[in-house]
Amino acid sequence: MSLIKKIKDYYNGNKRYLFTTPSHAQGDFIIPVLKEMLGIKYFKCDFSEIDGFDNLRNPDGAIKQLQAKIADIYDAKASFMLTNGSSSGIIAAVLSTLKENDKVLVARNCHISVYNALVLSGALPVWFLPEYDYEWGIFRGVKASDINKQLMKHYNIKALILTSPTYEGCYSEISEIAKICKEKSIIFIVDEAHGALYNFSDFNTMPAIKLGADISIQSLHKTAGAPNPAALLHISKDSNVTENRIQNALNLITTTSPSYPILCSIEGTVQFLDSPKGKYTVNKLIADVNKFRDNLPENIDICNNDDCTKLLIKIKGIDCIYASTILNKRFKIEEEYTTSSAMLFLCGIGTNTIKLNRLRKALEYISSSKKVQHCMPNQKAYSIPEMKYSPRFAYFSNKSALKTNIATGMISAEERVIYPPGIPLILPGEVITADIINALDSDDDYINVCI
Numbered sequence: 001m002s003l004i005k006k007i008k009d010y011y012n013g014n015k016r017y018l019f020t021t022p023s024h025a026q027g028d029f030i031i032p033v034l035k036e037m038l039g040i041k042y043f044k045c046d047f048s049e050i051d052g053f054d055n056l057r058n059p060d061g062a063i064k065q066l067q068a069k070i071a072d073i074y075d076a077k078a079s080f081m082l083t084n085g086s087s088s089g090i091i092a093a094v095l096s097t098l099k100e101n102d103k104v105l106v107a108r109n110c111h112i113s114v115y116n117a118l119v120l121s122g123a124l125p126v127w128f129l130p131e132y133d134y135e136w137g138i139f140r141g142v143k144a145s146d147i148n149k150q151l152m153k154h155y156n157i158k159a160l161i162l163t164s165p166t167y168e169g170c171y172s173e174i175s176e177i178a179k180i181c182k183e184k185s186i187i188f189i190v191d192e193a194h195g196a197l198y199n200f201s202d203f204n205t206m207p208a209i210k211l212g213a214d215i216s217i218q219s220l221h222k223t224a225g226a227p228n229p230a231a232l233l234h235i236s237k238d239s240n241v242t243e244n245r246i247q248n249a250l251n252l253i254t255t256t257s258p259s260y261p262i263l264c265s266i267e268g269t270v271q272f273l274d275s276p277k278g279k280y281t282v283n284k285l286i287a288d289v290n291k292f293r294d295n296l297p298e299n300i301d302i303c304n305n306d307d308c309t310k311l312l313i314k315i316k317g318i319d320c321i322y323a324s325t326i327l328n329k330r331f332k333i334e335e336e337y338t339t340s341s342a343m344l345f346l347c348g349i350g351t352n353t354i355k356l357n358r359l360r361k362a363l364e365y366i367s368s369s370k371k372v373q374h375c376m377p378n379q380k381a382y383s384i385p386e387m388k389y390s391p392r393f394a395y396f397s398n399k400s401a402l403k404t405n406i407a408t409g410m411i412s413a414e415e416r417v418i419y420p421p422g423i424p425l426i427l428p429g430e431v432i433t434a435d436i437i438n439a440l441d442s443d444d445d446y447i448n449v450c451i
């Protein structure tokens with residue numbers, strides 16, 4: 001069943017007189033500036049659940065059939081369309097599998113939505129640090145041996161949450177880790193937000209649920225061409241996690257007015273990716289990016305990560321923050337992030353050879369520039385502070401602002417994250433150490449602590 005076709009048939013059919021939400025009534029009234037920006041078609045397919053169009057919260061018609069079709073394409077036990085991004089999928093995965101005081105092993109380089117899920121569920125994180133690559137200032141993928149080590153130290157772990165690929169394109173050893181989890185009845189959740197193309201191409205990996213993870217969550221908007229915040233959650237065929245539990249958790253946290261334009265975009269994106277043209281497009285992206293990697297000027301270093309579409313680049317002898325201003329101002333190129341020693345360029349289905357050639361030209365220009373600047377080292381050592389309160393307890397505790405220089409030994413009531421790459425130095429409920437205070441920005445005069 002195609003939701004897109006059903007909606008098109010509906011708005012091309014007889015005029016209906018809607019006394020329902022949303023109040024633009026399929027475009028009967030559109031605020032002029034929005035009409036100019038978005039066009040009437042957006043409004044034509046934006047409506048609430050009306051007869052025949054099913055209900056994302058309790059699907060038993062067109063949406064149910066579409067989700068079943070998506071699950072079939074991904075070889076999943078069930079797939080869920082997410083109109084609130086991977087963030088909502090990650091939270092639902094945690095809420096459906098963990099309860100208060102359950103222990104969950106989490107790699108510290110997780111997205112903030114994992115932390116939010118811990119606050120909501122009351123689950124207790126056992127944090128660990130994946131290997132840190134000092135040369136590039138990134139966390140590498142998690143190895144099966146890392147997980148074995150953690151499981152020897154910590155008992156009664158109910159679930160494991162990993163981010164793979166990382167923002168910078170590093171894979172964890174998903175299939176080996178999945179075997180360990182299966183043996184120990186640990187639920188394995190993979191945040192695959194940046195890996196939505198892996199099902200459809202010649203990537204050097206497979207989607208996490210095909211490698212044995214129980215649940216994976218993918219942002220279709222990040223790499224696959226769908227608009228923000230279209231995403232999917234999949235349960236693998238041999239997982240004990242039930243559809244019902246995920247649905248209930250999603251219903252707890254997501255809007256009662258899901259966006260039909262986003263649902264249509266999910267259908268259209270998956271349909272395209274699964275078509276010969278879609279596979280060709282993704283494979284061409286891989287080929288173009290690899291060609292780009294092979295033809296860089298000599299004084300450009302490119303990180304040897306796993307996912308070739310995530311380009312982490314250094315320019316020998318040139319401060320990347322300086323390089324970034326030239327890229328932005330002179331070449332109108334915007335990168336995902338820059339530190340003084342590296343720049344991350346994310347490629348996706350919208351990356352073509354015109355853009356890659358422009359980037360190459362810009363890098364050639366910058367790398368031949370006379371203006372050599374000092375490269376500041378970008379190496380922050382991360383550690384895991386002692387956790388005194390659970391994320392949930394810390395969230396609800398009373399707080400007070402304290403001068404940072406006298407906060408050593410207190411329990412933080414807030415998170416401090418280093419951007420990029422967005423890894424927490426400290427989270428609420430953790431003990432503030434002198435090292436953490438030293439790593440904070442010098443103008444951070446106050447920190448909120450739990451009282």
Ligand SMILES: Cc1ncc(COP(=O)(O)O)c(C=O)c1O
Pocket residue numbers: 084085086087088110111113163166167191193194219229230231
């Ligand atoms: C690793 C990772 N996981 C999850 C998310 C959340 O994805 P979304 O924006 O689809 O909610 C992000 C977003 O930046 C991310 O980088």
